[in-house]
Amino acid sequence: MTSDRFEEGLEGLDQGAPRSGARAAPGGGWDAHSDHPSVTALRGKFGEAALRHEIVAGDEHIVYVDPEHVFDILSWLKDDPEQSYDFLQDLTAIDYGDGQRIQVVYQLYSIPHNRQLRIKADLPIADLELDSVYHLWRASDWLEREVYDMFGVVFRGHPDMRRILMPYNYAEGHPLRKDFPLRGRFTRAEQTRRALSMKTEDHYSPQELEWAKRLGQPLPNVMEEGGPGVPNPAMPGVGGA
Amino acid sequence: MGLNESTAPAERTDNLPGRRERGVSGALTAAPSFLTTRMDTVVNWARKNSLWPMPFGTACCAIEMMASAATKYDLARFGMERMSFSPRQADLLICAGRVTYKMAPVLRKIWDQMPQPKWSISMGACASSGGVFDAYSMVQGIDTIIPVDVYVPGCPPRPEGLIYGILMIQDKIKESSPTQDWYGEEDPLAVGRPALPEDHIQDITLPFGNSTTQNRGSGLMSTGAVVRPDDRRP
Numbered sequence: 001m002t003s004d005r006f007e008e009g010l011e012g013l014d015q016g017a018p019r020s021g022a023r024a025a026p027g028g029g030w031d032a033h034s035d036h037p038s039v040t041a042l043r044g045k046f047g048e049a050a051l052r053h054e055i056v057a058g059d060e061h062i063v064y065v066d067p068e069h070v071f072d073i074l075s076w077l078k079d080d081p082e083q084s085y086d087f088l089q090d091l092t093a094i095d096y097g098d099g100q101r102i103q104v105v106y107q108l109y110s111i112p113h114n115r116q117l118r119i120k121a122d123l124p125i126a127d128l129e130l131d132s133v134y135h136l137w138r139a140s141d142w143l144e145r146e147v148y149d150m151f152g153v154v155f156r157g158h159p160d161m162r163r164i165l166m167p168y169n170y171a172e173g174h175p176l177r178k179d180f181p182l183r184g185r186f187t188r189a190e191q192t193r194r195a196l197s198m199k200t201e202d203h204y205s206p207q208e209l210e211w212a213k214r215l216g217q218p219l220p221n222v223m224e225e226g227g228p229g230v231p232n233p234a235m236p237g238v239g240g241a
Numbered sequence: 242m243g244l245n246e247s248t249a250p251a252e253r254t255d256n257l258p259g260r261r262e263r264g265v266s267g268a269l270t271a272a273p274s275f276l277t278t279r280m281d282t283v284v285n286w287a288r289k290n291s292l293w294p295m296p297f298g299t300a301c302c303a304i305e306m307m308a309s310a311a312t313k314y315d316l317a318r319f320g321m322e323r324m325s326f327s328p329r330q331a332d333l334l335i336c337a338g339r340v341t342y343k344m345a346p347v348l349r350k351i352w353d354q355m356p357q358p359k360w361s362i363s364m365g366a367c368a369s370s371g372g373v374f375d376a377y378s379m380v381q382g383i384d385t386i387i388p389v390d391v392y393v394p395g396c397p398p399r400p401e402g403l404i405y406g407i408l409m410i411q412d413k414i415k416e417s418s419p420t421q422d423w424y425g426e427e428d429p430l431a432v433g434r435p436a437l438p439e440d441h442i443q444d445i446t447l448p449f450g451n452s453t454t455q456n457r458g459s460g461l462m463s464t465g466a467v468v469r470p471d472d473r474r475p
Contacts, residue, residue: 166378167343175377184377188446189439191377192385195342196349196435 001015036061037084038110038117046073060118067104067121071131074119077108078136085110087119088137091144093151097178101125102151106133123153132158150176281418288332289414290320290357292407295331295355297348300338302365302397309400319407328354333410334387335403336472339367340380346433352387353432360413362406363389366396371446383444 035220039061043050049069054062077085085108094103106119123130136173143163144155152174155161163170171194172185180222184191294316298306310316310324325331328351340348352361363383366372369392371381380386390413393406435442 165343172377180377182376187443188381188385189435189442191342192345192380192435192442193439195345195380196386196433198343198346 035091036115036117038077038115039063041080041082042073042077045076049073060116062118062120064120067123068131069120070104070119071103071133074106074108074133075136077117077119083110084112085115086140088133088143089116091133091140091147093147093153093176095151095176097123097180102153102177103129104130104147104153109163128153129156130154131156134158143173150174152177165206167195169194169198252392280420284419285415285417288419289411292321292333292360292410292414293323293325293331294321294333294335294407295328295351296324296326296335296337297351298335298337298369299340299344300365302337302368305397305400306335306337306364306403309403314400316404319404319411321407328352329356331355332359333407334359334361335364336368336383336387337363337397339372340383341378342380343351343378345380345386348383349386349433358419360390360410361387362391362393362403362410364393364403364406365398366394369394372396379472385435385437385442385446393403404420426472 039053041052044062046069049066050073051064051066054064056062061091077083083200087109088106090105090107092105094105096103101122101124104121104123108117108119109115109116121130128151130153132144134144134155134157141158141160142164144158145160145162147153148158148161149153149163149165162168166175173180175184186194264455278418296306308314310321321333328334328433332355334352334355336348352359367374367379369389371379375381383389391406391409393402395402398406437445
């Protein structure tokens, strides 16, 4: 790898969209000289669902895919013996601040072939839904919850789609969105009040949720966006329906 | 002087040669004796020299707190023989580090679980004011959550700083009056609630602004470091 190529690759970093700096080949954005076997195979297999290909930072291959086909593509990448990306290194999302889309990023690694591949899917900000890959890589469990918590992307088929970092009665939105104000939407007094209305026992595990569901016991509506939060008998008027 | 003498009646010490001249009787002979003092003084003396801290370490300040308790600085010199990791057996809460809103009910609960009399130290910039973390997830000073007796500045404070804060707590205990202040008198409705009224929280947690906005607010055009006129070189 020459240093020129590296510099050229750096140009394309963190832009989220193909620009002249990134090495996106003309003609549908596919690099004809791609030396990444998975990229070639993926294009051959899925055709239109794989939108374009890009190389950044010298040798990092990114494939932009149609969000509707994310699950098909990823399960093929995991299960096909020629690919066998058996390690989901990271799953995260990016808001580039254009108010149009949230980009979900899958960083894959194939241990048998010693190969890396990055898959990206642009979701329109009005329709943030995507198939969960929980059943492909269990590593995605908490990562998908984090993306949901921070960006509001809902992963269809995830068994436990709750907030993971913010408290369950958090009703100010999704903090890592670019339109989220740094200090939150509520006043500090209201934030303090809401925080103290949580009880330390309010953190249910999935098993407890399941048991309560089977026993028909009511649960606080903690999973709904802007939901009423957790009722606290010590503070009438805070939380609860 | 032997063990036998310790059970001897106090009168006998007066008969021993040289005792009366020293002005002490029981103290040197180990014979039963008494001293007169104020109740406040002796209770405060006992309390301030046997504080058991409840360490609430959430960030890097906790490292300095651990150093304070370790060999070199040795909090045991001041009566803190052990860190009490159970709030029921603690009387000094040391909040060392930043506290998120998600952690706030935990801090409040630990404070509520500590028996009276109790004191608290807010250690470091983040615990005292939110520090540099003026963000959506951070409590802007734990005094909005629990009452605070002593704030220790620093980022993080050195062990000397924490020890100085603890000595201030000891001074405060020394000046208090356990026979007149009724510590058990705590509003039961205060449990689980913010330590301050809502408008007060709003006042003290208004964004102070970083150095850049302060410089702009003071009329300086440059957003760099403030340069004093004396510092300018010709």
